[in-house]
Amino acid sequence: MHTAVPTTTSPPSRTESPPVFASRPLLLIAAVFTAAHLSVSAFGGYWIDEVYMLAIGRYHPDWGYVDQPPLAPLLAGAMEWLAPNSMLLLRLPATLISASGIFLAGLLAKELGGDRRSQVITGLAFATGLWTSLIAHWITPYTLEVPLWMLLCQLLVRWCRQHAEGRADDRLLLALGVVIGVAMQTKVHVAVLCAALLGCLLVFGPRDLLRRPMFWGCAGIALVIAAPTLTWQALHGWPQLAMREVVVSETPTLSGGRSGEAVQMILFAGVLGTVLCLYGTARLLSAAEFRPYRFIGAAALVQYAFYIATSGRPYYVIGMYGVLMAAGAVAFQRRREARVASERRGLSWVVWPATALSVLAAGGVVAMSTLLTSAFGVPADRTLAQDVSAAYRRLPADVREHTAVVGESYILAAMLDARSDEYGLPLAHSPHRGYGYFGPPDPSAENVLIVGNDPAKWRPYFAEMRQVGHGGIPVWLLTDRQEPWPRLWEQVREL
Numbered sequence: 001m002h003t004a005v006p007t008t009t010s011p012p013s014r015t016e017s018p019p020v021f022a023s024r025p026l027l028l029i030a031a032v033f034t035a036a037h038l039s040v041s042a043f044g045g046y047w048i049d050e051v052y053m054l055a056i057g058r059y060h061p062d063w064g065y066v067d068q069p070p071l072a073p074l075l076a077g078a079m080e081w082l083a084p085n086s087m088l089l090l091r092l093p094a095t096l097i098s099a100s101g102i103f104l105a106g107l108l109a110k111e112l113g114g115d116r117r118s119q120v121i122t123g124l125a126f127a128t129g130l131w132t133s134l135i136a137h138w139i140t141p142y143t144l145e146v147p148l149w150m151l152l153c154q155l156l157v158r159w160c161r162q163h164a165e166g167r168a169d170d171r172l173l174l175a176l177g178v179v180i181g182v183a184m185q186t187k188v189h190v191a192v193l194c195a196a197l198l199g200c201l202l203v204f205g206p207r208d209l210l211r212r213p214m215f216w217g218c219a220g221i222a223l224v225i226a227a228p229t230l231t232w233q234a235l236h237g238w239p240q241l242a243m244r245e246v247v248v249s250e251t252p253t254l255s256g257g258r259s260g261e262a263v264q265m266i267l268f269a270g271v272l273g274t275v276l277c278l279y280g281t282a283r284l285l286s287a288a289e290f291r292p293y294r295f296i297g298a299a300a301l302v303q304y305a306f307y308i309a310t311s312g313r314p315y316y317v318i319g320m321y322g323v324l325m326a327a328g329a330v331a332f333q334r335r336r337e338a339r340v341a342s343e344r345r346g347l348s349w350v351v352w353p354a355t356a357l358s359v360l361a362a363g364g365v366v367a368m369s370t371l372l373t374s375a376f377g378v379p380a381d382r383t384l385a386q387d388v389s390a391a392y393r394r395l396p397a398d399v400r401e402h403t404a405v406v407g408e409s410y411i412l413a414a415m416l417d418a419r420s421d422e423y424g425l426p427l428a429h430s431p432h433r434g435y436g437y438f439g440p441p442d443p444s445a446e447n448v449l450i451v452g453n454d455p456a457k458w459r460p461y462f463a464e465m466r467q468v469g470h471g472g473i474p475v476w477l478l479t480d481r482q483e484p485w486p487r488l489w490e491q492v493r494e495l
Contacts, residue, residue, distance in 0.1 A: 022116035026106045026123045030099045033127045036366055037098070037137040041091040044370030045380040046418060048411045049140045054080055054090065055414035056434060059427055064232025066239040066434045066495065071185040072141040079139070085422065091137045097147050098136035101322065102127050104150040108326035111157045112293070118329040121355070125276050125325045128358035131268035131318050133365040134372075141187045142315055148183040149193065149319025152176060153296060156197070157323065160292040163206055170214035177218035181225025188229075188240060189316055196302040200295035236437065239495070244310070246495050251311040264314035265304060269321050272358035277321055280328030287331065296323055384412065385419035387471030388451055392425060394468065395449075395477070403477075404429055404441030408452020412473065416451065431492040440489035450476040461488050 046054065056065060057077025064070055075093060083089035105126040106119035114122065126132060135143045155176045162168040183190035201209060209215055223230075233240055255261040269277045284290045284297025300320040307316045388405065395403060405428045407413030413430035420427055428451075429441050441448070449468070450458055455476045459465050462478035469475025481488070 019110050019113065019115050019119070021110055022106055022119040022123075025116070025120045026103055029120070029123050029127050030102045033102060033136070034095055034099045036363070037095045038088065038092070040366055040370050041095065041137045042088045045382070046087075046415065047138045047140070047369075047372065048414075049142075050076070050091075050138045051381060051418050052410055052414040052434070053077075053139055053141075055417035056438075059417055060434075060438050062232065064229040064236075066236070066437050067243050068141050068187060068240075068434075069185045069229040070232075071182070072139060072144055075144075076139045091139055094139040094143045095137045097144055098132065101132070101147040101150055104147060104154055105322045105325060108150065108154050108157060108323050109329050111154065111161055112326050112330045113289070114326065114330040114333055118326075118333045121272070121332075122276070122322075122326045122329045124355060125270065125273040125329070125358065126322055128355075128362035129268065129270035129273045129318075129321065130361060130365055131270075131315055133270070133362040134369050137369070142318075145183065145187045145189070146319045146322075148179060148186060149190070150322040152179045152183065152190075152193070153320070153323040155179065156296065157293055159209070160206060163208065164292045170212050173209075173212060173214040173218040174221060177221030178225065180218070180222035184222065184226035185229055192303060192306065192316075193299070193319070196299040196306070197295065200298040200302060204295040204298055206292060239437070242495055247313060248311040251313075255314050258308050258311060261311065261314045262304075262308050265307070265317060268314060268318060269325070270358045271361055272354040273321060273325055275354045276325040276328030276332075278328070279331055280324040280326065283331040284324070284327045287334075289334070290327060293323075293327070296320075297327070300324060381415040381419055382422075383471070384415050384451075384473060385423040385425065387469055387473070388416060388449070388475055389423035389425055391469035391475040391477075392449055399447060399479070402444055403447040403449055404445035405449045406430060406441070406451065407435070408432070408450065408454070410435045412451050431489065431494060433495055436489075436493040436495070440485035443485055445485075446481050447477065447479045448481075450478060452476075457492055461491075 045051075053073045053076040056062075057070075057073030057075070058080050059077075061074060061077060062070060065073065076090065079090045079093060102123040106123045109119040109122040132146070155172050159168055159170075159172045159176075162172075180190060180194060198210075201207065251257060251261060255264055266274055266277070281297050281300060284294055285301075290297070300317065300323075303317045303320065307313070392400065392403070392405065405416060405426055407416060407428050407430040410430050410433040413428040413432070413435050416425055416428040419425070429435065429438070448458065448462070451469075451473055453474060455465065455478065458476075458478055461481060461483045463480035463482060465476055465478045467474055468477045483491075
């Protein structure tokens with residue numbers, strides 16, 4: 001009679017040799033990943049959120065904004081200052097930060113006991129994720145957020161592994177506080193992540209983490225680093241909270257409602273990533289080997305359910321996928337180590353075809369990313385700026401002197417600002433989203449040049465209106481303002 005080989009193991013003891021880090025294969029994946037994203041960075045126009053970051057970071061630097069913290073805008077503004085009008089250099093930090101996620105994915109697999117093969121599979125799964133392939137070269141908050149969440153998870157997993165071995169280094173918790181604070185300056189959703197982790201930690205353990213003095217140091221450091229954006233939000237009435245209703249209203253159009261969001265949340269992981277995430281989540285919640293990390297898998301599910309229930313964006317939990325992929329890769333490794341022939345074949349028939357499909361799908365998404373802005377019905381930034389500049393310059397000098405340029409949406413205003421120097425345009429205004437909080441035009445502006453499809457809401461506040469531009473986006477001239485700007489602005493401003 002044969003004794004079954006166990007499929008789970010205990011956390012490694014102090015005497016076990018730690019897995020070797022697969023630095024060279026991961027470096028190769030990162031190099032190919034970086035080259036692919038840099039190769040498309042110079043093509044196409046700005047992505048709509050990316051040009052928003054550039055414009056507000058360059059012309060409206062602040063400690064916070066209505067719809068996001070300041071890190072991504074300030075980084076975009078700094079890159080534009082260093083290399084004006086260089087799409088390639090603007091996107092370089094985002095690409096390199098995204099590439100760091102490949103190494104973090106490998107490190108997560110290593111911390112969970114994964115060998116070099118598992119580390120490479122995890123790194124490749126992250127690199128070929130559909131969401132990663134789409135956004136990795138865009139300088140946006142949700143691009144920067146993913147590696148920060150992965151680093152947060154890596155520090156947690158490392159502390160939990162050491163704690164299970166009886167030798168936890170609590171200095172990791174101080175580093176964790178720094179990461180959480182920086183993540184709060186990127187996107188506030190890390191607060192939901194922390195709440196989910198704390199709740200699941202209380203249920204599944206290790207509760208000893210909450211009794212460590214360094215844990216409270218972690219919380220203090222995070223709050224200090226996040227203080228600027230939290231203070232800005234408090235002084236402006238917490239407008240970020242009002243954005244929730246905007247996101248809910250946009251979910252049916254952008255994600256197909258809650259059902260579409262639920263599917264996209266999974267598929268955004270990519271072909272290989274989806275296989276690893278699903279299997280990794282199941283093993284985190286059930287395998288004895290992963291008992292110290294069970295709360296992380298549970299926190300991922302809690303967030304998944306929370307964002308579906310509240311109609312969040314389908315990418316809000318992408319930062320958790322690195323640790324789920326790592327757990328899946330290590331779980332497949334344990335099956336391989338069990339030396340059961342059918343299970344070895346199962347690994348081969350699941351992982352390698354999924355890997356091939358992932359690479360093919362990722363390549364297509366990277367190429368398609370250059371065309372996405374036009375798919376939203378927004379013209380190229382140069383074309384828009386050229387059309388508006390032509391309409392602006394056709395105005396008589398005495399009219400132009402007292403005319404403000406206003407974008408119907410924050411996207412149009414940002415695109416005009418991004419090319420304002422090149423096409424001789426004044427800085428644009430907009431009552432929409434963050435631009436609405438930058439204030440109205442100067443009191444001397446008696447006329448406005450509205451860039452947008454529907455200027456109807458502006459008509460009651462001006463004596464005359466006529467169309468003066470017929471490009472991809474219509475341009476309208478409204479003259480002889482009838483209301484003071486502060487009162488008018490309050491009527492037209494919206495999130």
